[in-house]
Amino acid sequence: MRGIRVAFGPVVANDDVDLQVAAGEIHALLGENGAGKSTLMRVLAGLIVPVAGEVRIDGAVEPLGSPHEAMRLGIGMVHQHFMLVPTLTVAENVCLGLPSTGRFLPDLKAAGRRIRDLASRHSLEIDPDARIADLSVAGRQRVEILKALFRGARILILDEPTAVLTPQETEGLFRILRALAAAGTAIIFISHKLNEVMALTETITVLRQGRVAATLRTADTDARALARLMVGADVRLPTLEDERAAAPHDDGKSNAAARTILAVSGLVCRDADGVARVDGASLEVGAGEIVGLAGVDGNGQQELAEAIVGLRAAEAGRIAISGEDVTRASVARRIALGLAHIPEDRHHTALVEPLAIRDNIALERIGEPPLSRRGWIDRKAVARLAAEVMAAFDIRASGPGQTAGTLSGGNQQKIVLGRALSRDPSLVVAVQPARGLDVGATAFVHRQLLARRAAGAGVLLVSTELDEILALSDRILVVYKGRIVGAMARRDISVERLGLMMAGKAA
Ligand SMILES: Nc1ncnc2c1ncn2[C@@H]1O[C@H](COP(=O)(O)OP(=O)(O)O)[C@@H](O)[C@H]1O
Ligand SMILES: [Mg+2]
Known part of the structure; x- marks a missing residue:
């Protein structure tokens, strides 16, 4: 050619x-x-x-x-x-x-x-x-x-x-x-x-x-x-090892004693055809740990994440955030308990593309003080929040009024991260958070997740990119056909065993 x-x-x-x-x-x-x-x-x-x-x-x-x-x-x-x-x-x-x-x-x-x-x-x-x-x-x-x-x-x-x-x-x-x-x-x-x-x-x-x-x-x-x-430049992706080197108290030992932030047991979710997409899944995420949920795409990880954040009904089982049963709780209640959600599909789920950056950032809390008082939106407070988040998350745009749909993928994902993580969440559910991003933006996303971990949040990282799971997770769980079929601590990680589990073969 x-x-x-x-x-x-x-x-x-x-x-x-x-x-x-x-x-x-x-x-x-x-x-x-x-x-x-x-x-x-x-x-x-x-x-x-x-x-x-x-x-x-x-x-x-x-x-x-x-x-x-x-x-x-x-x-x-x-x-x-x-x-x-x-x-x-x-x-x-x-x-x-x-x-x-x-x-x-x-x-x-x-x-x-x-x-x-x-x-x-x-x-x-x-x-x-x-x-x-x-x-x-x-x-x-x-x-x-x-x-x-x-x-x-x-x-x-x-x-x-x-x-x-x-x-x-x-x-x-x-x-x-x-x-x-x-x-x-x-x-x-x-x-x-x-x-x-x-x-x-x-x-x-x-x-x-x-x-x-x-x-x-x-x-x-x-x-x-x-x-x-x-x-076109030197870029290193951050890993959990870098994080440990920077925080000497973090010895990488299992967090068994840590407070449980998320507990899911026996969860079952069906799709519209009655097929069990999540079929008796159980898992826990503790404070200050990243739990990676590995699996080949289409094994129910998407549905499991949706059920945890309140976007999909659970037919059976139980979901608890910080000890409170939220199996049937509203999304708002889960957010109030400290949940932050980074959804997979920023174009359709996470962003309102025709809206300005500032309105996308304010979206989840537009009805609460200080953004609104007695039913009136305080545009100045919205502008202040937007300026803070845009600076903290390095969102590059002509200004807070630029529509979200016209930004690059990396900057769009920074809006999603900024909105979710600027509230100091205790539980982060991140689904394919770096999908489609370039290396620089991926590094930024990974650093943000490591920072939430360092701040004591529990992070559930759902990803089909094994490299991403391996770089960031304290523990890895493997999902296959809607069930958690394996678990591995960071010090015992074997890619070979992970691969067998991902294929549904006992390992
Ligand atoms: N059918 C299309 N219409 C408009 N833009 C497109 C189309 N296909 C690709 N592009 C754009 O062309 C560029 C290269 O895309 P692509 O060849 O898919 O990249 P890669 O395969 O390396 O990820 C991107 O900016 C993409 O958005
Ligand atoms: Mg391509």
Whole structure:
């Protein structure tokens, strides 16, 4: 790819990007969220037409902008969100959208034979007759890979493929990719995870703000240098160890004696279809500790957090905050008991995007003094609070009147944090608090959580990013199919055991 330029209105997503990948090579496309990685690969896959630049395959300039052309050229892409039809079988999905061979229906028997053949040749554990809905996420991903190979892919693009996998599943994927590369397939592996890029790839192209920051051989670089290239500056993510070094009294021993801030026992929550999303979960969070709730996305962690903060009804079980039973209490009562909630989805749940920054900050306490008196909002008090929070949480904006929706993701999340944490909460429930943020903003969020811990709050950190859980947690719990299936103190942490628990295997 040479001189690729893509613009979405005023946003230049790719600016004069060059990328060269050889047959049999595993090439990382590394960059922070929003760096332009997916856009560049969507150009290669024929889904976006660039305003400038050319693509050459085997030296020949090829026309751009048609997925069928891309398929003909042997380019296959496994997207971040899989594009399979859950009610159909593997074979039906693989044949879906293929050009007709003249008959009305694709020959599923023949397709099944070819799928079995391809699967065994590339050690992909796949049953062509299985229904997609019955497969694990890792299984669906293998189907996506096979679908690309079935169409003759010689260039295989995977967009952040490990985001949905356990550590063991990630290892399994890496084995598959190494074997494919050894057989001559060019693999482009999109990621923002440095350790994975270091472990898997031979060559790395780093994108930063739509431009190529560097192209390097993996053997000639290290994680630190890559982080600097991604961000443009030195950034270290804070960890619990840093916090302990700064607070010598904190010896990292278990907090068994600490006051219990949150106690959940036997909690059951069902979704609209009557399926138990939380199925008898029990956990405790003590004062001054961060408890990390690890798990593959979709195992009930979201629903569990919603039940704790009062946004989802509990069918059975009990939730207590600082000793008071709040199982049926209002959100307001829970907040009054010291709860702060950092929800997962800032666009839909946490922020009112058309409202000004100051109103978003004041939102939860607009009805209380000093922000309102006898039913009248005191605009001066609101402005004072907003100025305080904006300064303390380093919210960069033209002023408190700027609408929240026009801010960067990092600054939006700082509003959410500022609103929740400036009230000195005793319990913080943080769900994916750094999702989609760049490294600088992620470090800020992590420092804020460590600061609440140091101030004596209990923190429940719900995250599918194992690195985040490992960096910050005093204790780790693992959720699988709505139950807490394992617990581990910081000093006993084993990523291997965590991975087994996340996959529902006893460890
Ligand atoms: N369809 C789109 N419309 C408008 N802006 C987009 C679209 N797709 C991506 N962008 C913007 O382009 C930039 C690069 O996005 P993307 O390629 O998805 O980054 P990455 O995959 O590295 O996270 C971001 O600023 C993003 O908001
Ligand atoms: Mg992307």
